[in-house]
Amino acid sequence: MVYFIIAAALVAADQIVKALVRAHIPLGGSIPFLPGVMDLAYVQNTGAAFSLFEGKTWILAVISLVIAVLLAIALAKRLFKYPFGRFTLALVLAGAVGNLIDRVALGFVTDMFQTTFIHFAVFNVADICVVLGGIALCVYVVFFFEKWEKRGKYADDAHHADS
Numbered sequence: 287m288v289y290f291i292i293a294a295a296l297v298a299a300d301q302i303v304k305a306l307v308r309a310h311i312p313l314g315g316s317i318p319f320l321p322g323v324m325d326l327a328y329v330q331n332t333g334a335a336f337s338l339f340e341g342k343t344w345i346l347a348v349i350s351l352v353i354a355v356l357l358a359i360a361l362a363k364r365l366f367k368y369p370f371g372r373f374t375l376a377l378v379l380a381g382a383v384g385n386l387i388d389r390v391a392l393g394f395v396t397d398m399f400q401t402t403f404i405h406f407a408v409f410n411v412a413d414i415c416v417v418l419g420g421i422a423l424c425v426y427v428v429f430f431f432e433k434w435e436k437r438g439k440y441a442d443d444a445h446h447a448d449s
Contacts, residue, residue: 289361289372289373289375289376290358290361290376292373292376292377292380293361293376293377293379293380293383294380296376296377296380296381296384296411296415297380297383297384297387297412299411300380300381300384300410300411300412300415301384301387303398303410303411304388304396304398304410304411307326307327307328307396307398308328308396311326311327311328311398312328313328313329313330314327314328314329315327315328316328316400319399322402322403323401323402323403324399324400324401324402325400325402326398326399326400327397327398327399327400327408328396328398329396329397329398329400329408330392330394330395330396330397331394331395331396331397331408332393332394332395333346334346343389343393343394344389346389347386347389347390350382350383350385350386350389351386353378353382354379354382354383354386357375357378357379357382358379360375361375361376361379366426366431366435367434367435368430368434368435370422370426370430371423371426371430371431371434371435373422374419374420374422374423374426375419375423376419377415377416377418377419377422377423378415378416378419378420378423379419380412380415380419381412381413381414381415381416381417381419382412382416383412384410384411384412384415385410385412385413385416388412395410395412396410397409397410397413398410399414
């Protein structure tokens with residue numbers, strides 16, 4: 287249950303930041319956030335990462351919905367016994383749901399973090415959750431799954447410490 291609460295809190299943070307950006311920054315505009323590092327901008331993205339599949343909002347929404355449902359099932363059925371594994375799923379779930387809400391409600395995803403020290407795609411809180419959660423999930427599966435999940439190490443401790 288705690289992992290669904292974490293995911294919900296991250297979705298709420300994502301939606302709050304997006305709403306504040308839409309309310310206070312004109313479309314296409316930006317304001318300094320971390321001087322020399324990052325600005326806050328208001329960009330509408332109808333595609334996926336790096337504007338791939340631009341204009342395919344509904345296809346991306348369906349894909350996001352399917353992924354979110356599968357992640358929720360994996361969390362509910364405790365696909366991973368160890369807390370770190372479940373945390374990675376919660377992060378990716380939060381990101382999928384955060385951007386799904388935008389796609390369904392607005393027809394685009396609100397992006398706002400614009401790096402100023404390098405040219406990079408503008409991104410949002412949900413994107414951060416997907417990227418960090420995805421990287422952490424890969425690390426977990428490659429380096430820890432065999433040791434912790436298949437052999438059961440920590441599984442009993444994790445079950446008792448986190449119900």
